Amino acid sequence: MLLADKTTLATIKQDLDKYIGKEITLKANRGRKKSIERTGILEKTYPAHFLVRLDESYFNRKLSFSYADILTNTVELTLDNKSYNCSAS
Numbered sequence: 001m002l003l004a005d006k007t008t009l010a011t012i013k014q015d016l017d018k019y020i021g022k023e024i025t026l027k028a029n030r031g032r033k034k035s036i037e038r039t040g041i042l043e044k045t046y047p048a049h050f051l052v053r054l055d056e057s058y059f060n061r062k063l064s065f066s067y068a069d070i071l072t073n074t075v076e077l078t079l080d081n082k083s084y085n086c087s088a089s
Contacts (some may be wrong), residue, residue, distance in 0.1 A: 009048075015084070016045050025078040026052060028065065038063075081083040 019042045027037045040054040043062065054061045069075040070084070077084040 008071065009067045012070055013045055013047070013050075015034075016042060016050055016067075019079050020045060022079070024052065026063075026065075027076045027078075029074050040087070 003069070023029040023039060023040060024042050025037070025039045027035065029035045038052075038054050043051040043053045043054065045051075049066045050065050052063050052065070054063065065075050
């Protein structure tokens with residue numbers, strides 16, 4: 001079992017910092033057969049989470065996810081047409 005430490009989460013944040021203001025695609029598992037797949041703009045990264053602004057036709061919506069969501073594969077990101085994941089090697 002891989003235990004996440006602060007350096008792992010900090011590395012994920014540093015990787016995402018390069019994509020602030022750029023378009024990303026995310027696929028999020030929301031539990032009980034509920035999953036979403038959306039395209040948006042990576043708006044901001046914070047020490048424990050990041051914000052994605054979805055440009056939907058009728059209103060702008062922001063979603064927040066933690067870096068641990070990426071680490072546990074609850075959220076999958078596609079950045080510059082490349083999948084970003086944190087699978088253990």
